[in-house]
Amino acid sequence: MNFPAPNTVEGFVERALRALPDRAAPGALEARVLAEIGRRAVRPWWTKSFAQWPVVVRAGFLVVSVVAAAVLAVGAIAFGTEFGAWSVAGQIVGRLPGVEAVREFAVALGSAAIAVARSIPPLWLDLAVAALGGAYALLIALGAATYRTLSSARPTA
Amino acid sequence: MQNQPPGLSPPADFTTFMRNYQDMVFTTAWRLVGVEAQAEDIAQEVFLKAYERFEMLAVSPAAGGWLKTVATNLSLNHLQRYRKRWRFFSEFARTDAEGEAGPDFEIAAPETFFVGLEAEDRRRIVEEALARLPEHQRVPLVLFHFDELAYDEIARRLGVSLAKVKTDILRGRTALARILTCDPAFGSKFGLNPSSA
Numbered sequence: 001m002n003f004p005a006p007n008t009v010e011g012f013v014e015r016a017l018r019a020l021p022d023r024a025a026p027g028a029l030e031a032r033v034l035a036e037i038g039r040r041a042v043r044p045w046w047t048k049s050f051a052q053w054p055v056v057v058r059a060g061f062l063v064v065s066v067v068a069a070a071v072l073a074v075g076a077i078a079f080g081t082e083f084g085a086w087s088v089a090g091q092i093v094g095r096l097p098g099v100e101a102v103r104e105f106a107v108a109l110g111s112a113a114i115a116v117a118r119s120i121p122p123l124w125l126d127l128a129v130a131a132l133g134g135a136y137a138l139l140i141a142l143g144a145a146t147y148r149t150l151s152s153a154r155p156t157a
Numbered sequence: 158m159q160n161q162p163p164g165l166s167p168p169a170d171f172t173t174f175m176r177n178y179q180d181m182v183f184t185t186a187w188r189l190v191g192v193e194a195q196a197e198d199i200a201q202e203v204f205l206k207a208y209e210r211f212e213m214l215a216v217s218p219a220a221g222g223w224l225k226t227v228a229t230n231l232s233l234n235h236l237q238r239y240r241k242r243w244r245f246f247s248e249f250a251r252t253d254a255e256g257e258a259g260p261d262f263e264i265a266a267p268e269t270f271f272v273g274l275e276a277e278d279r280r281r282i283v284e285e286a287l288a289r290l291p292e293h294q295r296v297p298l299v300l301f302h303f304d305e306l307a308y309d310e311i312a313r314r315l316g317v318s319l320a321k322v323k324t325d326i327l328r329g330r331t332a333l334a335r336i337l338t339c340d341p342a343f344g345s346k347f348g349l350n351p352s353s354a
Contacts, residue, residue: 019276
């Protein structure tokens with residue numbers, strides 16, 4: 001390993017920081033930690049994270065979850081195939097008042113927007129894009145300038 | 158400890174364990190976040206995590222390393238949680254301390270600079286100088302010199318480019334050396350004799 005020369009900045013900083021003793025932790029830290037351990041110890045198990053649940057409960061929860069998911073999946077498939085639920089659902093959605101009207105409105109709106117866009121001269125579109133780009137760049141510049149102003153006034157520690 | 162119902166009071170061994178390491182954990186967090194109250198919160202969180210794994214840590218020779226790593230990770234998470242949104246702008250940020258950092262310079266009689274000072278006084282002086290650095294210089298400098306992480310590891314942990322890490326560490330070192338050796342106000346505060354570099 002190459003050690004920096006002691007009369008360089010790197011060597012000086014290395015010397016200054018090497019084997020620096022630790023700061024003493026606040027006297028209240030130990031009491032705070034022990035109090036928090038005690039507070040957490042009296043919490044019921046279901047309020048803790050899953051990893052801290054009792055093993056039996058964790059295993060039971062997993063088994064119940066898998067069984068519930070399987071029952072739901074099998075039930076949905078059986079309902080769909082036995083009672084023709086998929087086609088019934090399609091018919092219900094198709095007959096809902098307003099659904100067709102909303103679709104027609106969306107199509108008309110889209111067609112109108114395309115027609116308007118085609119009627120605008122390309123130069124105008126280019127100018128609009130350039131104006132938007134300029135406004136965005138101005139926003140970034142203002143943000144950066146504000147940050148630099150505020151961060152230079154902020155204490156470091 | 159993880160799968161056992163914990164008792165109402167922690168084992169005496171854990172208290173001893175905590176007393177052995179609390180200064181190191183607190184110092185690790187303080188040097189990175191620079192605020193005592195936040196460092197204390199982080200140290201508390203570190204020991205709560207340690208308590209959940211105390212069966213393993215109590216017999217592990219690497220317990221100190223584990224605690225230091227967790228303290229470092231939590232401190233970096235803490236810093237990034239509040240400053241992530243400003244990361245883009247921070248690439249443009251230049252502070253006064255950064256501006257002062259010019260080219261490398263030589264320090265006259267560096268071996269005598271801390272002579273006569275107790276270790277505790279040296280710690281106080283160096284840490285106050287460190288606290289004057291902007292965060293984007295202090296954090297990589299601390300990770301490099303105290304946590305002994307490589308440049309690329311620091312870049313990965315901080316989510317910045319390798320070039321930025323190298324630049325920040327270089328400027329941070331220069332700014333730190335200038336504060337210690339050239340700042341008359343700082344030198345007179347601690348009875349140092351600032352030399353012209």
